[in-house]
Amino acid sequence: MNVPSNRPWPRAAWLTLAGVVVLFFIYWSTVASTVAIWRRSETFAHGFLIFPISAWLIWQRRREIAALTPVPDWRGLILLAVLGLAWLAAEVARVLVIQQLALVAMVPALVFTLLGWRITWAMAFPLAFLLLAVPMGEFLIPPMMEFTADFTVAALRLTGIPVYREGTFFTIPSGNWSVVEGCSGLRYLIASFTLGTLYGYLTYRSLKKRLLFALASIVVPIIANGLRAYMIVMIAHLSDMRLALGVDHYIYGWVFFGVVMLLLFWIGSFWREDERVKPAPPVVEYGWGLPGGLKPMLAASLIIAGFWPAYAAYVEGLAPNNLAVRLQAPAGRNGWRLVAPVTDWRPEYKGMDASLHQTYGKDGRVVGVFLAYYRYQRQDAELINSQNVMVRQKHPVWSNVGEAAQVVELAGRPVTVIETRLRSPHQRLLVWHWNWLNGPFTVNPYWAKFYEARARLLGHWDDAAAIIVYTPYEERPENAARTLQDFLRDMLPALTAKLEQAAET
Template sequence: MAISVCADHLESVMDDPTQVPVGNKFMNQAPSRISLLPHPGWRVALPAVVLTLIAILVVFRETAFSMVDIWVRSGTYAHGFIVPPMTLWLIWRMREKVAVLAPRPCYPAVFLLATAGFAWLLGEVATVNVVPHFALIFMLVFAVLAVLGPVVARSIAFPLLFLFFAVPFGDFTQPKLMEWTAKFTVLGLRLTGVPVYSEGQNLVIPSGSWSVVEACSGVRYLIASVTVGTLFAYLTYHSLKRRLLFVGISIIVPIIANWLRAYMIVMIGHLSGNKLAVGVDHLIYGWVFFGVVILTMFWIGARWREDEPPVVPASVPTSGETVGGVPTVSSVLAAAVVTILVAAFWPFAQRQIDQHTAQPVRQISPFGPIAGWHETRGGLYDWSPRFENYAARTQVVLEKDGRLAGLFVAYYRNQDQQHKLVSSTNVLVTSDDPLWSRIGGGTQELSLNQQPLKIRTTRLRGPGSTQMVVWQWYWVNGRWTSSDVLAKAYTAFSRLTGQGDDSAVVILYAQQAPPAEAEATLAAFADAAGEVIETALWQTADSR
């Protein structure tokens, strides 16, 4: 009888691995972690992948250093310093799971790496910083896939993808975020009974004037929140639905929080007679408020955390057994060498392209006579667009029948990351300009030298509430465009086809008094000067 009872208990133990015998009794015990021996293939694969990654970073060191330089210079992207160590830590914490997998070279990934390398080359010849930065991260990820294989790469997918947060990316959102912040601040002030006059990102209330500049856009808060929020979602939740939901919240919350921050800063300044929130405390209040909001978001998110359920393998390998076969040393080393060689080809190709540089431009070829217009001195504001690092420039004011129009042309040749036409620092007016500010803008269709062209239009406010209308477009080796993206694409195409990278920005401006007269003045001037401007630019390009 006793034996029968014992047998029944033994059967129940076999069915329930959480029951362990203690004397003649049984007690519950959580399933213990079963350690598997590391796969022997790692003795070759680990040093191979490490050396491959180091080699790629050495080959593309200028791109890597340019990323680090932005981390140092910009507080918005200072989080980049923690991304690589965090990636290594994320991989280290799952080392036992990864160690039992068989690393297997994956040669198709080399073609993906080659695609990323070509994208890097396009970004370099087009002088677009963000493209080489993203391409470098893609090459690192594809190098891991090529040397270790899809099984291993899939198991560390999140740490690898987290590397993309190291790329300084997000400035393009600033104009829209500034616009939203200004509109919400105006709405909040009016709802609380404060009269406000707004013009673009400039606000005037009874106690003073305020401007929504780049620092008020909230892009710094947004990028920090998304980076930390994504990591938090990965570590806290295990279902894809909850992870995506929290990442979405980490995008929405900082945007709304920045709107509230801007409104409160203006209200604090207004209610205190501009004694508070107008100096260093302006930034302090902002960061304190943002910190409270983000900590609250994480505290609420932690209440729905998901603990990883214990997993008991259905079948456990015996001692010394591993998952998968052992890759040969030659196959792993061959994959590493091929990966490095394919990656190294693209800097070599860039050096070949850079050898075909033209002679420096000393000056823009003189403009010929413009029918009905003659050069004059004075009469227009002492204003110049904030375009920098050009090879040559010219600026003149012309007059016809008492109407005045200004012409500014900046010419670029042998462009690089410091000397390029399309750049975030090349603007009509900076946000901290003490005299001029942007109050509106849009686009307009124009026929320039019998070529249809969509140009940018901007309205500026200057000293004494004077206003000016500005038209702007680019010339890239004979192609007209006002699009930054198309200008970059034309530049890359020209360089890849051996035509050089000669480019220019053309800016016309006139006094807005009244607005319709300024538009008519610029239209008449553009119609008369279009062919003359294009001829001068071609003559300058031919001088190479």
């Protein structure tokens, strides 16, 4: 531990700013991917404002911060190394949001390394606010869609309107409705939380009030979105489906959201706290810097930060030149035989290195099999991807009317699969799907990504595949589930054997 001499703030500030700029240059691909999402998505367009707002918040506290002495701390190098490793794992596994989070988190880690803990703590909120620049939260869309559908249907029934519901689709006497991704309320939630945390920081001094207001900025828009959906359905219903459709559907929603946010801020203003003047802290502080001061710490920080992209490039260079995969359909067993397809539905999987689609029949029962094989996963050609779905939103023919995890017996042991119910105007399908990770089965996307990252970091191939089986049904999906269970008892060993053969080629 050493006692540093006082360093002029301009030098420390400019070196820190230069370090952040170089950090972003080192991870330019991640920066570019973040900006690209800001540009194309209205949900995350606020990201352009986050860094300027953070800089303004730091400038507002410049006098308090200037009273502190910059004290480099080598412990921040450990944080940079951990975050760099997280970025590397996310890079090889193609988990963009983790890459972006790790990069943004490197900014406060770099500030801690170069300026010390006291200054980092003085800028804690502005630095934490930077995390809101990361375009994340899409994993909340399915549960928020489900909540919106639950809320709307319950409110309609409470008002005396009969409702028939199937998944996120429901019918009332005046027409048909569905809760799609745009109705989930994620945009409202992200906008509310971003504004709410900023408002709470500027309006309150106590941590308790700031946290309570941040919590309110999460709960209020979720409930408000349910009310918004209910009111839109009611306006359309009472106007014989002439109002609240098309463009005014969105106008009503944003106007209602704006009113709700104004009310939230107005109510929150009754408990505002004026900032209290704090005594200046002592000028001399103790830290854990390297000999030579700020410049060696900056150099060490950038060397550590630069190691991970360099290693990622090395791992990428191990990619096989030949991605060809031979995937063959197994012959029928125990009475199952190949038959003609019974549906025009196809799962939507992108970038497969090989695929297989076959239909088997036995005693009047029919089961379709779809295998999507990935040899060496890469961007837009990976097993776990938000674009790989059973049916896309607003499909012209097919709709997803229910999805849940189910435990079934596969290869003599219980395995969790995702059960999906699909419908079209002329047919219904029960679908089971899960993932094969060159041996293990899973539906957990995090474990699948962990497997992919581990294989890539160890220089191995990361063969994986989606296994999808389906069968038609009319009234009772339970009968269809028994059909799928019988088929897998007879045919799953042959299917996995074909996947294992493909992995060996």
